[in-house]
Amino acid sequence: MSTLDYIVLLATTLGIAAYGIWRTRGKQTFENYVRGEERVGWATIGLAVMATQASAITFLSTPGQAFESGMGFVQNYFGLPFALIVVSAVFLPLYRRLRVMTAYEYLGHRFDQKTRLLGAGLFLLQRGFASGITIYAPAIVLSTVFGWNLDLTILTTGAVAILYTVSGGNTAVSLTQKHQMAVIFAGMATAFVILILRLPENVSFGDALTVAGGFDKLNAVNLSFDLNERYTLWSGLLGGFFLSLSYFGTDQSQVGRYLSGTSLRESRLGLMFNALLKIPMQAFILLLGTLLFVFYQFSPAPVFFDRTTWQQHVEGPGGERLRVLEERYAEAAVVKRAAVQQWVSDSESGDPARISAARDAARAAHVQSEAIRAEAKATLRVLDPSVKTKDSDYVFITFVLEQLPRGVIGLLIAVIFAAALSSVAAELSALGSTTVVDLYGTLRRSRGGTAPSVLASKLCTAFWGLVAVGFALFARVVENLIEAVNILGSLFYGVILGLFLVAFFLRRVGGHAVFTAAILAELAVLTAFFAFDRVGYLWYNLIGCTLCVVFSLLLQALLPSRSQSAPEAAAR
């Protein structure tokens, strides 16, 4: 990166963090530190909800996923609009009516303190791990590409997030997220435009889509009923619905965002903003990845996109084999480029037979070059079994570094940091709030103490910041980062959602029944995942939620007199 890139990167990243600290300076109360100032409009809420969900992983990993597998990943988000409608119509009014600070506080109102602690505990467990991955994901890619020290990159990212989140609480998180999203939109739009401009002169945007379609990269909707397929319309609608309902309805990192709204209307509009725009945004990022695939049909692509790792092994023992494969791949790429060019030229002829023959030739050339790429990865694995051969996380960053002009590279790296910081800050704020409100606060009250102080909240937030950084420093075992986060979420979210669905819709079920049911359901989900792992991970959301609800009903029927809990009337 050039000096100009570093200036753009530092000015953007540190400038937004400093703005968050400056705007929230002065005296703070416990309530406005945890809940926010409640002066937040729908646009800020909408952008904050979007920024919390879209981490750096979204911008690093998603284009690479489309490069490899096409646009099918978009189905993961198909349940999201429906989930947001349910959150807006059912969850949000109840949270606001009770003026809760955290989602788990509602469980305390509806059931009892042990169920509230269970909900809070499950959230802290999974979100604590996930926040470590949120910091680690961009750090590993950026440190590999730029040769930065990995631990130092993790520590710096963590320190900036901790600094402004601890300083300004929930309000600082929402304020900075609005500006971070502006940087993200500007950066991604710039990358998209430059990518189109970098295509060969005779290849229009329409031709690029035709090439992408010819290589099956535009198949966004899969109607298969096969449970083993990871992304289908049905798993996206059903599994994605339950994952999104749990995430937006019960994960404090999101609940905290929309509870800071000025009114119920503003919060609802913020949620509907995401219901309308989240899928188009994901589709846009996937389309970017698909067009990257097309771009590399016309431009030389590395045989392995993690070039630093590749180069290290080329220069090491056995490197000669890798060099030969690299040369074979370059030769195959020349053949493929000619075949794809021919296909684009023939597309204008209007002769279906000629177009079909040209497309088949291009596809055959692609299969040949992909076989060499697979051989290169296999050889790399033989030479070093510890090496991670899934290089899709490096596709977009390779394009950024090699194709974008000076200054714009800095902007795109700032996009990655802005996305990382916006997610991490929301997570730390939520982890801190949940700890201080649901654990520490409950303990203090039970001993006759007063509400916790702002200082206690800041210490809890800082504590989780250190835990997240600690996890990040040891999180070197995951192969695909975005999937790791979603898998982790799916193992816990279903049961957490089950707790809330029972709370909202099954008035007869009391605290003892739902508490026991949630523990049994979580054990069943973890057993199914670790012992069998036969189904796509999105289904665990549905399984966990269903088991929690069914076990609650059964246990309530078995223990009717003991399980009724009085506070449910207060929660309605």
Added chain:
Amino acid sequence: MKPSLSPAPTPPPDSSRNEEAPAVPGLRSWGRVYAAVVIGFLIGLVLLALLPRVVS
């Protein structure tokens, strides 16, 4: 009453104060917004499903 950090439950200042309010506040007035979101999703889904056919 269970211990809580929040004040006692109060009706939201901006939601319907009608005693006969439905179980889901504002559902009727927001129904059109939700319907528009669902229609938008369905249009997008059809466009995504047709995309490979349109460009081939």
